Amino acid sequence: MSTSPEPGSDPLDPGLDAVMSERRQLINLAYRLLGSLADAEDVVQETYARWYALSRREQAAIETPAAWLTKVAGRICLDVLGSARARRERYVGEWIPEPLPDSTEWVTGRSPGAPADPVDRVTLDESISMAFLVVLESMTPAQRVAFVLHDVFRYTFAEVAEVVGRTPAACRQLATAARRRLREAGPPTPPTADQAGLVRAFKLAWQATDVPALIGLLAPDATATGDGGGLVSAAPRPVRGAEQVARFFTERAAVTPRLVLLERTVNGRPGLVARLDGMTVSVMAFEVVGDRIQHIWAILNPDKLRPWMD
Known part of the structure; x- marks a missing residue:
């Protein structure tokens, strides 16, 4: 008597699930x-395409498919990072990493109403905060790959070397240089209930166009950076200083009175989503230092807001 295979399994490819x-x-x-x-x-899709381009004999000869997949994905990312530098030099305005919704709100390729699949979620932790990702952008491609693989995903330098194409000692130096950049940028602050309160207070003061209240919530040297990608209007350069940032946001509120602000988790931290006529037009990530807002990143580029469109 035969039994039916479990959902998602393939009797012709017993290694598919793994x-x-x-x-x-x-x-x-x-x-x-x-x-x-x-x-x-795209990287993950290409990684799997390369796996299935192998013959069954070649696949069977790979002792640890997971390690092979990680190595291939890492190498593809290294290539993408190299070409991305040139693309970002031509990018219109400031480039900010793509904002990530809470893991319960975003699933890769999820259609409206479809159940969430845990294997498609990005884990939210310290290494996903916008402040952390922005610092990663200042690293060379090799530094970034070596640091993320070793310090975030706990791969050995010998394993990192297979991805980066350098010696383990060289990879150790790359990771050390990356850590130095992080230290120079300042230690990341863990999310707290106070941060949610500050973001909520910022939202209320912004809605009320209350400049003094906004200034009181911002660090004296606060910055606000917008990313429109040349597709929508955004400040071409970061706005610096508490008063300048406060006035910038109140002026925006004055010209878009129908803007609706929603409190949402952005890259694992309290953030805001701005909607106009039911459409998400901006996602804002915040960095709080002490009891003041230090940085605001506003992503307006519609190409980066795909996961936020209901």
Whole structure:
């Protein structure tokens, strides 16, 4: 008497489940390396395409498919990062990493009403905060790959070397240089209930166009950076200083009175989503230092807001 295979399994390819179970890990890795969900999805798709381009004999000869997939994905990301530098030099305005919704709100390729699949979610932790990703952008591609693989995903330098194409000692130096950049940027602050309160207070003061209240919530040297990608209007350069940032946001509120602000989790931290006539037009991530807002990143580029469109 025969039995039916379990859902998602393939009797002709008993290793399929093991290979596909790595999808979440690969998405997590690629997003941290690239700062883009769309690019991360493309990398994972290409990684699996290369796996299935192998013959069954070649696949069977690979002792640890998970390690093979990670190595291939890492190398693809390294290539993408190299070409991305040239693309971002031509990017209109400031480039900000693609904002990530809460893990319960975003699933790769999810259609409206479809159940969430845990293997498609990006894990939210310290290495996913917008402040952390922005610092990663200042690293060289090799530094970023070495650091993320070793310090975030706990791969040995010998394993990192196979991805980066350098010696383990060289990879150790790359990771050290990356850590130095992080220290120079300042230690990331863990999310707290106070941060949610500050973001809520910012929202209320913004809605009320209350400049003094906004100034009181911002650090004296606060900055606000917008990313419109040349597709929508955004400040071409970061706005600096508490008063300048406060006035910038109140002026925006004055010209878009129908703007609706929603409190949402953005890259694992309290943030805001701005909607106009039911359409998401901006996602804002915040960095709080002490009891003041230090940085605001506003992503307006519609190409980066795909996961936020209901």
